[in-house]
Amino acid sequence: MTQPPHDEPTAENSEELREQVEQTREELGQTVAALAAKTDVKARAQEKAAEVKQQAAAKAGELKEQVVAKAGEVKAKATDLTHQAQDRLPDPVKDTAAQAAGQARARAARAGELWEEKAPEPVRQKTAHGAQAARDNRTLLLTTAGVATLVWLACRRRKG
Numbered sequence: 001m002t003q004p005p006h007d008e009p010t011a012e013n014s015e016e017l018r019e020q021v022e023q024t025r026e027e028l029g030q031t032v033a034a035l036a037a038k039t040d041v042k043a044r045a046q047e048k049a050a051e052v053k054q055q056a057a058a059k060a061g062e063l064k065e066q067v068v069a070k071a072g073e074v075k076a077k078a079t080d081l082t083h084q085a086q087d088r089l090p091d092p093v094k095d096t097a098a099q100a101a102g103q104a105r106a107r108a109a110r111a112g113e114l115w116e117e118k119a120p121e122p123v124r125q126k127t128a129h130g131a132q133a134a135r136d137n138r139t140l141l142l143t144t145a146g147v148a149t150l151v152w153l154a155c156r157r158r159k160g
Helices: 014-040 041-088 089-118 121-136 138-159
Strands: none
Touching: 014 041, 041 138, 089 121, 121 138
């Protein structure tokens, strides 16, 4: 028979021996369970996928916050640049622009009336739906227009 390891005491009686055997069985069962968990590739892959998904969701939230903040900055910058441009315009140009805008509104109203009379119903419905979508997403459209204006101004400055 084998001798017990030197660091473990030997059993004095059969009861102690049974307890040692039971404890060894429990430890062996725990070791086997741990090894089985390590070799369960599917479970480990699912755990890793869940971890990556959670990290991606957190990163997406951070990026969304950054985009919202940057959009606010761009909107403020576009508003500032618009005011600066308006302030630099001479009064005769402003007056001419106001007159042109009034005439454009009048022409648009006449065109709208003509549109109502001549356009087929399905086309009018789709156009109304598109206009409503534009009104519902006004902030996004204005922000996009502001960004486009900033890009255009930046390109002009680089060329000039």
